[in-house]
Amino acid sequence: MDLGQLLHSLFFDYTVRTVALGTAILGIVSGMLGAFAMLRRQSLLGDAISHAALPGVVLAFMITGLKAPLVLMTGAAVAGVAGVILVIGVSRHTRLKQDAALGIVLAVFFGFGLMLLTFLQQNPDARQAGLNHFLFGQAATLMERDVLVMALFGGAALAVLGLFWKEFKLLSFDREFGATLGFPMSWLEMLLTFLLVIAIVIGLQAVGVVLMSAMIVAPAAAARQWTDRLGLMVGLSGFFGAVAGVTGTAISTLAGGLSTGPVIVLCISAIALISLLFAPRRGVLWTEIRRRRQHAELAMVLKGGRP
């Protein structure tokens, strides 16, 4: 398939277009909410939430026998929230630090989810087929109703983000000052974390629990490199996520057989890598050049010349 054909199918091929639309939505939502997670140094929480969602997906299927996106997403969200509560509980009531609590919750929930999956696979019940796609995702299975659900929940999450923009900024920059202004900071924190759960959950089918955290961390890390303004950073982060989603879909369509989720993650990783290396002012290359130039100037001055 050449590029023209690819573009054609992105716009007109029903299946490819649906998948591209879905991955673009997931990229925008996870990118924008991931930006706030990064600024609040909570990127790892995203990792824990997505791994913790696995047993929720499997249990939701076991209880209802349904594989409708809404059912599985609800299961994932419930398990994700349970994971967050456990992380907070463990780090508050034991001597463990939050990173240790995150690691434990991640491992326990994920392990439990894997166990449930293998248990199901031993059953000769064919209906469970496809659940293991939630490990690494299978974007190709995205159907119109899936994309619709993603758009609905993702859109709602972004609307809430916009509504509480000023309050979330305050929470992220100076929590205690915000509290003295009378804003209920713990409540806002819970709300923002819940939005993050939504962002993760809507991406699970396409990208999977293992790689989803990359969609939270990488777009934000890339966007931070290019701008010093919050609004621009959040927008750029969503844009990068969407670009990775669509490009990933295109590449895996071209290369037929490559599974889409991992390719999307590779794309966003490439964007992050390029940003970390080459972004003006913050990029590795830029700082290195500036350092050398300063060295050279200093040497000149020391030799008695003019800089």
Added chain:
Amino acid sequence: MNPALEVTDLTVAYHDKPVLWDVDVTAPAGILMAIVGPNGAGKTTLMKAILGLTPVAAGSVRIDGKSYTQQRQRVGYVPQRGSVDWDFPTNVVDVVTMGRYGALGWFRRPGRREVDLAMHALEQVGMHDFAQRQISQLSGGQQQRVFLARAIVQDADIYFMDEPFQGVDATTERTIVTLLKQLRGDGKTVVVVHHDLQTVAEYFDWVTLLNVQCIASGPVGQVFTEENLRRTYGGRIAFVERDALATGGMALRSFAPAATAGGAD
């Protein structure tokens, strides 16, 4: 008239360890009050307890006769500048505008009026030219002045400032002192955690000497004595110039507190 601040029997404990014990502080309106004491004395904790940021085990706080929650809009806060991430993607005027968020309330975004107020406050602290500067490109003293400007736009009646003089140069220190006196001139009350014993009598009207317990609290002329300083700083005290003390006493030089307290952070 009600005292601007009235703290009664305040006790705060972290993990069963009392950090503040039975503290009573009363400050009339329109004064500058310093809170001094060695590192770990509970100065920051006292402020946070007053502002409802730290749960208290016992005691009560009254601001102008009413509880803090009722008076919130009249209270301004300048946290220690090290308490936030200065690499946050935003600029100076935006941070200062945050001081208006409380008055704006839910959902309403800052507009022209808020930005004008912020610019005016930046002028007062000599940071007008830095309005569009990214906050990661500020020096420590400039960061401090941004925080002060943010407090100014709050337009509060009583201010709590945690170590605003920490690590600033002489020029910034003078700017801050001028600002404090200006606030007092406007009838406001300012409570400041302060580490430099030399300047207490020069800058402040009232002083609270704190070391877990409240050692003494009152007009500088009455309570800023060598005896009280010795009780506050213990054996590590405390050599303060004769004329920096309230009552004559021996000629002492500030030396231990500067090394343990001012040098920290």
